[in-house]
Amino acid sequence: LAKTTQPISMDSYEGQEVNITCSHNNIATNDYITWYQQFPSQGPRFIIQGYKTKVTNEVASLFIPADRKSSTLSLPRVSLSDTAVYYCLVGDRGAGNMLTFGGGTRLMVKP
Amino acid sequence: GAGVSQSPRYKVAKRGQDVALRCDPISGHVSLFWYQQALGQGPEFLTYFQNEAQLDKSGLPSDRFFAERPEGSVSTLKIQRTQQEDSAVYLCASSLREGLEYEQYFGPGTRLTVT
Numbered sequence: 001l002a003k004t005t006q007p008i009s010m011d012s013y014e015g016q017e018v019n020i021t022c023s024h025n026n027i028a029t030n031d032y033i034t035w036y037q038q039f040p041s042q043g044p045r046f047i048i049q050g051y052k053t054k055v056t057n058e059v060a061s062l063f064i065p066a067d068r069k070s071s072t073l074s075l076p077r078v079s080l081s082d083t084a085v086y087y088c089l090v091g092d093r094g095a096g097n098m099l100t101f102g103g104g105t106r107l108m109v110k111p
Numbered sequence: 112g113a114g115v116s117q118s119p120r121y122k123v124a125k126r127g128q129d130v131a132l133r134c135d136p137i138s139g140h141v142s143l144f145w146y147q148q149a150l151g152q153g154p155e156f157l158t159y160f161q162n163e164a165q166l167d168k169s170g171l172p173s174d175r176f177f178a179e180r181p182e183g184s185v186s187t188l189k190i191q192r193t194q195q196e197d198s199a200v201y202l203c204a205s206s207l208r209e210g211l212e213y214e215q216y217f218g219p220g221t222r223l224t225v226t
Contacts (some may be wrong), residue, residue, distance in 0.1 A: 001163070013113075013131075032212075041219065041220075042204075042218055042219055042220075043202045043204065043217025043218050043220055044154065044202075044215075044217050045113070045217065046214040046215065046216075049212070060198070072145075085153075087153055097158065098144060098156035098159055098167065098170070099204075099215060100156065101146075101153030101154050102153055103152065103153055104153050
């Protein structure tokens with residue numbers, strides 16, 4: 001499985017755009033990139049998944065460069081309620097089902 | 112609709128006691144997963160069911176851990192002779208079908224404290 005590296009923590013202020021970058025140098029051809037969000041005392045929640053270029057949904061955008069060795073989760077105009085841990089996961093859709101989480105990035109949004 | 116529910120939400124056990132943790136997945140979800148999350152860490156995979164079949168139990172840390180899903184819906188994770196290192200949050204997740212393209216929906220977890 002491709003190993004992922006992301007910052008341990010980040011701080012931001014309400015209304016700002018937050019970009020969290022994840023490195024996955026050993027990503028395989030069939031691997032997809034998925035991001036999950038986890039609030040305290042809750043289970044993780046799916047945010048977004050992509051393979052290449054850009055994916056956008058109502059919550060976030062995911063930017064993946066051509067070499068796919070990294071990806072950036074972009075949260076537009078964060079609010080206090082976006083304070084959470086964000087996990088970047090890389091895996092082959094067809095190679096099993098378990099999710100392999102790393103340590104995640106603790107995002108703190110300040111007023 | 113109802114999400115994944117887990118019970119109890121909190122469990123305190125004395126070392127050596129047996130515990131049983133319950134997971135009610137979303138109705139109709141074929142796949143069910145158990146994860147263990149230590150404080151400050153990301154969740155770690157324990158085991159996976161497709162309907163009633165346990166297809167992967169490679170993440171179970173010892174033979175004290177046992178999981179079942181006899182009718183393909185509710186699942187129970189049992190830990191025998193609990194040890195202090197078993198203290199963690201145990202998360203259950205379900206997904207509609209097999210495959211990572213199907214989103215996994217997580218329950219709130221059961222926080223187990225072994226004293």
